[in-house]
Amino acid sequence: MFFKKRKIRNNKDKQAVTDNSQDIGQLFAKVKKSSDFKQFPLTDESGHLIISYYNTLVDQQQLQLKILMIFRETPFELDRLEKIDDIKKIIAIEDIVITDNRNEAESKLLKGYAILQMKENDQRVALILLSNDKAGLREQNNVENEFSVVGPQIGFLENIDVNIHLLRQQINTTDLITKEVNIGSTSNTRVIIAHIDGITSEQHVNTMTQRLQDIDFDVIFDTSQLHQFIEDDSLTPFPLLLPTERVDRVVQALINGQVAVLSSGSPYVITGPSTIIDFFISPEDYFLPWILGSFFRLIRVFSVLFSIFGTSIYIAVITYHYEMIPNDLFGSLSNSRYSVPFPPVLEVIFLEFTIELLREAGVRLPTKVGQTLGIVGGIVIGQASVEASLTSNVLLIIVALSALASFTTPIYKMSNTIRFLRFPLIFFASIWGGLGIVIGIAFLIIHLTRLESLGTPYTVPFYPFRPEDLTDSIIRSSYSKTSKRPNYLRPKSIWRYHPHNHKKKKSDFDE
Amino acid sequence: MKLCFLSIFSLPFFLSGCGIHERIIDDVQIIEALGYDREEGKVKGIAIYPTFAEQGNVKLKIYKTVSDSYEDILPRMNAKSAYPIETGKLDFVLFGKEYATQGIEDVITNFARNPNTGSRMQLGIAENTAEDILQSSKHVNLSFHLSEKINQNIESGNLPKMNLHMFLNNSYQEGRDQILPYLILEEGQIKIDGLALLKNGKYINHINLRKSFILKTLIDGSHNGQYKTKITQNKKEGFILLKNLNAKTTYTVEKSEGIPRIFIDLTIHAEIEKASSWFDLKKDKDIVKLKRILNEHFKEEVQSLISLAQGYNVDPIGLGEKVRATSRNWDYQRFMDIYPELKTTVHTNVYILNTGIEE
Numbered sequence: 001m002f003f004k005k006r007k008i009r010n011n012k013d014k015q016a017v018t019d020n021s022q023d024i025g026q027l028f029a030k031v032k033k034s035s036d037f038k039q040f041p042l043t044d045e046s047g048h049l050i051i052s053y054y055n056t057l058v059d060q061q062q063l064q065l066k067i068l069m070i071f072r073e074t075p076f077e078l079d080r081l082e083k084i085d086d087i088k089k090i091i092a093i094e095d096i097v098i099t100d101n102r103n104e105a106e107s108k109l110l111k112g113y114a115i116l117q118m119k120e121n122d123q124r125v126a127l128i129l130l131s132n133d134k135a136g137l138r139e140q141n142n143v144e145n146e147f148s149v150v151g152p153q154i155g156f157l158e159n160i161d162v163n164i165h166l167l168r169q170q171i172n173t174t175d176l177i178t179k180e181v182n183i184g185s186t187s188n189t190r191v192i193i194a195h196i197d198g199i200t201s202e203q204h205v206n207t208m209t210q211r212l213q214d215i216d217f218d219v220i221f222d223t224s225q226l227h228q229f230i231e232d233d234s235l236t237p238f239p240l241l242l243p244t245e246r247v248d249r250v251v252q253a254l255i256n257g258q259v260a261v262l263s264s265g266s267p268y269v270i271t272g273p274s275t276i277i278d279f280f281i282s283p284e285d286y287f288l289p290w291i292l293g294s295f296f297r298l299i300r301v302f303s304v305l306f307s308i309f310g311t312s313i314y315i316a317v318i319t320y321h322y323e324m325i326p327n328d329l330f331g332s333l334s335n336s337r338y339s340v341p342f343p344p345v346l347e348v349i350f351l352e353f354t355i356e357l358l359r360e361a362g363v364r365l366p367t368k369v370g371q372t373l374g375i376v377g378g379i380v381i382g383q384a385s386v387e388a389s390l391t392s393n394v395l396l397i398i399v400a401l402s403a404l405a406s407f408t409t410p411i412y413k414m415s416n417t418i419r420f421l422r423f424p425l426i427f428f429a430s431i432w433g434g435l436g437i438v439i440g441i442a443f444l445i446i447h448l449t450r451l452e453s454l455g456t457p458y459t460v461p462f463y464p465f466r467p468e469d470l471t472d473s474i475i476r477s478s479y480s481k482t483s484k485r486p487n488y489l490r491p492k493s494i495w496r497y498h499p500h501n502h503k504k505k506k507s508d509f510d511e
Numbered sequence: 512m513k514l515c516f517l518s519i520f521s522l523p524f525f526l527s528g529c530g531i532h533e534r535i536i537d538d539v540q541i542i543e544a545l546g547y548d549r550e551e552g553k554v555k556g557i558a559i560y561p562t563f564a565e566q567g568n569v570k571l572k573i574y575k576t577v578s579d580s581y582e583d584i585l586p587r588m589n590a591k592s593a594y595p596i597e598t599g600k601l602d603f604v605l606f607g608k609e610y611a612t613q614g615i616e617d618v619i620t621n622f623a624r625n626p627n628t629g630s631r632m633q634l635g636i637a638e639n640t641a642e643d644i645l646q647s648s649k650h651v652n653l654s655f656h657l658s659e660k661i662n663q664n665i666e667s668g669n670l671p672k673m674n675l676h677m678f679l680n681n682s683y684q685e686g687r688d689q690i691l692p693y694l695i696l697e698e699g700q701i702k703i704d705g706l707a708l709l710k711n712g713k714y715i716n717h718i719n720l721r722k723s724f725i726l727k728t729l730i731d732g733s734h735n736g737q738y739k740t741k742i743t744q745n746k747k748e749g750f751i752l753l754k755n756l757n758a759k760t761t762y763t764v765e766k767s768e769g770i771p772r773i774f775i776d777l778t779i780h781a782e783i784e785k786a787s788s789w790f791d792l793k794k795d796k797d798i799v800k801l802k803r804i805l806n807e808h809f810k811e812e813v814q815s816l817i818s819l820a821q822g823y824n825v826d827p828i829g830l831g832e833k834v835r836a837t838s839r840n841w842d843y844q845r846f847m848d849i850y851p852e853l854k855t856t857v858h859t860n861v862y863i864l865n866t867g868i869e870e
Contacts, residue, residue, distance in 0.1 A: 318535060320534060322536045323627060327654065330536075331563050338537050343535060
């Protein structure tokens, strides 16, 4: 739009600078205030071999098997442990860090490490990983919101390591690079930027990393928050990066040369730079034959157009341009409006509001009640409002259809955008009729063409026009035509695979 | 920048006077047909309007008004109506013969200037008064049926292609006169009974449906239409109903010593739909004979139509247009003077494609 881009402020003082002179003892004094903090000596000798940990962060079983068993069950020869550094030889845990840095000790303690000291007030400590990552996290990783009939049903989980595991299963190469940054002054959330080395343009990785590093926020709950912080333009209803919970989508994005951002505790992964067409692509398109895939993709695009313009065209035609209505339709339209006392705008706003209300309520209602309410809302209220002459039944069909059509987009964020876009157009159509719709479309197109995603144009295969990249945009061409990566992503290597190198298919005749 | 954005945004708002005049579909009174008659020196206007109060049930109603001139017919009707009268869905305008004899040019040009009315509107001339015809169409509970009747006859009957747009085209171009459907009442029902020939927007005369089929093939060829001819063979009389499949006419203009001569080459691919039972359609010899008879017949018909038109001094076929297309020094006035003496040579080719069962 006409407004200046808002730059995220670059604040480097993320972590409060702590005085290094503070010692471990002060750390313990602070954490001892929590009831779930435990500290006790491992041996009988008090003040010797003291272990400290958060009871709630460590895995109790590991603690017992790997540490308590060694020091308690058999008589433990203390002379095997002269220095704290020797602990690595005794305890069979891979991740043991020896440090005298108080800050490191604090952050590791909060990540589920146990602190082991030789003697009380010893500054050099061993940090032993006993964390229990999976506790409290969901185990089922079925795709829930981006369902497809054909193809894998694997989605991401809240556990970031499992998510990386899922990615590595598909992208089985050492080129898959994961960069970790910690974001959030309170949550200290692990955020991973993944890309494929030798494919993804450095520029995208650097932009993404830099933007993520510049974030100053307290708690990161979800990638959708990160999404808002790192977007190129926050004054737009359009999502500029693509959030998805499907593994195959992210793999496809990485393979094409995009960057993916995963965040601990979020089952959604954001990929970018994305274009507007990416939001209308369903992974199912690639699992169906290309003719069917293209057809369904076209249907999706048309249904979105209908969803945005359906009700506003109704208003414009009914209010200003009755000449446009075909003769055969005039009777039924006129008849359905006959007993409605409101002007078409109010009628439409009333019905749109009802539908939005149903959607909002439907999301929050318990599953079992939700379905009943959907039926009550959809059928009973709709039918009753027609019978009560509050709305015309033609409009009821249009509004219901456009609500349905907005769900055809595979990405939920885009369907929210489409829901929103209707209202300005309804406003325009109600004051200027068809001219208003044209003005609305003009604003929409101007806005869309000005958008950027990580510095890449948002409407890219169409404006700026890139005919080579049209092969996988509105139409999903056959695999022999989509062997090149899209040019607008500026990938380092352009070929994904070489379809023409294959030998000709052999028929019975050749054998 | 923000100021610029706001001013651009508000410009159309203020320019349009903070909103356009609303014409909500159920708050306007559309009229679907309009008739003009001349009655004792005054103009009588009749309008048919549909009401859609009941589900799936259309009722046609009529407004009538009388005025000194046609211009204020609609405002006078508006004074009788509950909702403002809108001409946006008007698609049939009928003129009484008396009105049409004095000229319909005024009405037509004013409709042409009105952006609300569609240019695919149909026009017509009524045999007696437009009132008779419109009054009798009231009982048909079907909206827009009068224009549908004409459209149907254009598509599958004997009427040449026409509507307001074509009418205006004919009146503004030099070298062709207008034609309009001619409507009569037959046993209380409205019937299209041929074509009215007009010159400069004034009714001259009319021709019947048989002649209008010939005119249709001469003007724009056709793919449809039915044509009945009388056949005499071995002193037996019979009838043949031709179903026209495809007709095409080509014109060649030969200019010599002032008066041009026009060669008309008419090709008709026809199908025999019905024939008298004594006529043997299976014999090739008879078909050949039939073709000869039909060739003769069409040649005569075309010639008589042209001489009829020349007699009325109207040019519905557009012979003037053909001459104009080949003339460097076109003078319409001069052509009008020589039009009655224009020579035409007609050559016809009738092909019978099918004599079998009717489709």
